[in-house]
Amino acid sequence: MIALLAGLVGLLLGAFGVLAFRLSERQRRHQIEVAEPTIREGAAEVLSVVGRAYVIVDVIDGVVRASPGAYAYGLVRGHTVVHKELLELTARVRRDGVIEERQLELLRGPFGQGTIIVQVRVAPIGDDYILLLADDRTEITRTEAMRNDFVANVSHELKTPVGALSLLAEAIEGAADDETAVRRFAQRMQKESSRLGALVQDVIELSRLQSADVVQTGTAVDLNPVVAEAVDRNRLTADSKDIEIVVGGSIEEKVYGDPDLLMTALRNLIDNAIRYAPEHSKVGVGMRMREGLATISVTDQGPGITAEEQDRIFERFYRVDAARSRQTGGTGLGLSIVKHIISQHGGEVSVWSQPGQGSTFTVRLPEMDQAEQDAEAGAPPAEPNKKGANGAREQGVTA
Known part of the structure; x- marks a missing residue:
């Protein structure tokens, strides 16, 4: 009789343990499902066609979803946003609820070799998520900088011989009665005009090369x-x-x-x-x-x-x-x-x-x-x- 009672107690304990295990599993699955990020239906499809790299972060700046471009640009590593400048933007948007847009120059690669210039637009999505859209502007920005430098350099280089010719013309006018001085100034003018002509020719050559x-x-x-x-x-x-x-x-x-x-x-x-x-x-x-x-x-x-x-x-x-x-x-x-x-x-x-x-x-x-x-x-x-x-x-x- 005692053995029978012990067996029943053991059976009840085993059944209770199985039931507790199943309840625990169900609760754990429920918690996982609740913690799993939920993004509005169709959002991923829309983001995939906007033509820009994107990152979605949660309330603790964990990466919920990111495009291959975001990884390629070095903005995301694993489930972490790499650059503090981007995290500062997300914090500000989360706090104020206002969309922000910035152009940032960011270090590229794990060792900080090279930089990338990105146009970033940061916006809230619902109450829980922040969206970062990034467009690589590195080549465009550097090309624009080269163009501006080129224009500035040409202006400077042209100013020197043009200014010299102007001064030499005044010197010749002031020394009209001094034949030796006139000859010396005329030689200088010839040299400066040759230099100016060579510079203009090279600028024309460069311009022609751009369209060749x-x-x-x-x-x-x-x-x-x-x-x-x-x-x-x-x-x-x-x-x-x-x-x-x-x-x-x-x-x-x-x-x-x-x-x-x-x-x-x-x-x-x-x-x-x-x-x-x-x-x-x-x-x-x-x-x-x-x-x-x-x-x-x-x-x-x-x-x-x-x-x-x-x-x-x-x-x-x-x-x-x-x-x-x-x-x-x-x-x-x-x-x-x-x-x-x-x-x-x-x-x-x-x-x-x-x-x-x-x-x-x-x-x-x-x-x-x-x-x-x-x-x-x-x-x-x-x-x-x-x-x-x-x-x-x-x-x-x-x-």
């Missing part, structure tokens, strides 16, 4: 006559400084592009070498094919360029030595034109230099493959070869 479409208008180009013409156009300047231009090598394969633009780029490179080379020296121009790349190197015996300045010499209006550039008549646009043209042709331009050891500028352009040459012979121009432009630096002809 090498893909649509290009053709098969033999670089040997292009290099020969670029050298010929610099003969007069070289002779005035008793500089010998030494040309060596040849390029057997053709490249796809615009021969006039390529000639302009190479002419500017050679002109730059002549300007900075000392009198009675040599400028070397070397050509060769290497690993599917047409390589042209221009070497001078000038003062050289420090490693710190080599990263900036292709910027518009940047001069390594501003005083010397004024003496040589440089505009600060030549190398930027070179880089722009070579980039349009799918190539690259690089520099090797050390102070006191001269400089070597190397242009690499991808050769046309046979299919492109066949299409060029019997059909409208095809797209240029997309081969990479990675090769070892060529020294060219030793100057």
Whole structure:
């Protein structure tokens, strides 16, 4: 009898335990369902077509939902909003209930390498959630900044020779009876007008490059006559400084592009070498094919360029030595034109230099493959070869 009672008690205890477990599970599921964020029906579909990255956060700034773009921009990591600037915006919107919009420059990546500029719009959704919409404005903002800098730089550069011409004209008028002074001022005017003309020509060239479409208008180009013409156009300047231009090598394969633009780029490179080379020296121009790349190197015996300045010499209006550039008549646009043209042709331009050891500028352009040459012979121009432009630096002809 006692054993029977013990068995019944054990059975009741077991049943009670199972019932308690089920009640606990049901309660836990209910709590999970309550805690699970609920977003209005259709909201996700709407957000997916707005064309902007989005993040939805809850009352404690936990990420409820985020688009792939938000992760790609580095705004969200895991279930956390990365940047404190965004969290400050969400806190303000949650407190005031007013939509806010800001343009922010935020660190990008876990190590803070690089930045991204985003236009952020923050708005409340119901009582529990905050929506962040983000649009990447990095490229647009940087392009606008470059345009503004360019306009400012052009204005400054034009002001110098124009002001000089005005002052020299006044000086000539005041020294009309002094023939020696008039001749001296007239020579200065001629120099400043030449500098002004070169600057205007370079600005026009840059403007023309912006609208050039090498893909649509290009053709098969033999670089040997292009290099020969670029050298010929610099003969007069070289002779005035008793500089010998030494040309060596040849390029057997053709490249796809615009021969006039390529000639302009190479002419500017050679002109730059002549300007900075000392009198009675040599400028070397070397050509060769290497690993599917047409390589042209221009070497001078000038003062050289420090490693710190080599990263900036292709910027518009940047001069390594501003005083010397004024003496040589440089505009600060030549190398930027070179880089722009070579980039349009799918190539690259690089520099090797050390102070006191001269400089070597190397242009690499991808050769046309046979299919492109066949299409060029019997059909409208095809797209240029997309081969990479990675090769070892060529020294060219030793100057």
